[in-house]
Amino acid sequence: MNFTAQDVKELREKTGCGMMDCKKALAATDGDMEKAIEFLREKGLATAAKKAGRIASEGLVTVSICDECKAGVVLEVNAETDFVAKNEEFRNFVQAVATVILKKNPADVEALLALEMEAGKTVDAALKEKIATIGENMNIRRFVRYEGNLIGYVHGEGRIGVMVKFNVGNEAVCANEEFVAYAKNVAMQIAAINPAFLKREEVPSEVVEKEKEILMAQAINEGKPAAIAEKMVAGRIQKYYKENCLVEQEYVKNPDQTVKAYTEEVAKSLDTTIEIACFARLERGEGLEKKEENFADEVANMMK
Numbered sequence: 001m002n003f004t005a006q007d008v009k010e011l012r013e014k015t016g017c018g019m020m021d022c023k024k025a026l027a028a029t030d031g032d033m034e035k036a037i038e039f040l041r042e043k044g045l046a047t048a049a050k051k052a053g054r055i056a057s058e059g060l061v062t063v064s065i066c067d068e069c070k071a072g073v074v075l076e077v078n079a080e081t082d083f084v085a086k087n088e089e090f091r092n093f094v095q096a097v098a099t100v101i102l103k104k105n106p107a108d109v110e111a112l113l114a115l116e117m118e119a120g121k122t123v124d125a126a127l128k129e130k131i132a133t134i135g136e137n138m139n140i141r142r143f144v145r146y147e148g149n150l151i152g153y154v155h156g157e158g159r160i161g162v163m164v165k166f167n168v169g170n171e172a173v174c175a176n177e178e179f180v181a182y183a184k185n186v187a188m189q190i191a192a193i194n195p196a197f198l199k200r201e202e203v204p205s206e207v208v209e210k211e212k213e214i215l216m217a218q219a220i221n222e223g224k225p226a227a228i229a230e231k232m233v234a235g236r237i238q239k240y241y242k243e244n245c246l247v248e249q250e251y252v253k254n255p256d257q258t259v260k261a262y263t264e265e266v267a268k269s270l271d272t273t274i275e276i277a278c279f280a281r282l283e284r285g286e287g288l289e290k291k292e293e294n295f296a297d298e299v300a301n302m303m304k
Contacts, residue, residue, distance in 0.1 A: 002031035018124035063152030153187035
């Protein structure tokens, strides 16, 4: 092998092509960077590479749960426009990627891209093919896979996807209508309120300390003496937990009880124990730069 991992990284940055394609190109050209770029262009992969610089912040978040294998995935795949996100070909591709994740349990997106999606074709190759045929940059951004007793919820035609895992004393109740309704309500709570943590024990100590610093500064700026400020901070930290930890949040359908109290109420009704084990919430384009064009620019671009 006449190339290094750094060479592969550099070729990926220059072309926007996948890791496996870059490795093959470098192997075929004896590690020559310029020839490798030509190789990728000759293979038609440059079509996708040209689009790789475009902002892909639209797309679709989907949730796929396999009841038989007791596994589920929440997945975000991005595209440039909302129009493509509604395209049936794009949606079928996203579902096919979710199926690969369910069956093969890759460690991360890079591992996923190297997996076979269909006979002789990797997920990465299938993605490049879709970019070329649909005509927009697309990106498999992130996914979370769980195993166990799961419920999924998708809001706003793929804008937000939520998956929740439950530990249940008597697993037979998972098919019960009351449990299914409860689990769906918890997932909807997560979609709507967006808790940062499951419970206070999971809040990192550095986050708590930083919050205390901010709250103390606020209290001092309000003119409160240090002793009173400390008591105010203690009270406001409790409020922070109630706002940011799922089990301590007010249950949206009944603000008189917390999500924890609601869970205990359903568990008692079903004569079992229920624990919310973990959850994943993905929102489309979250944290990504949005492409902004005014109408005049859009028309001008169409006229070119």
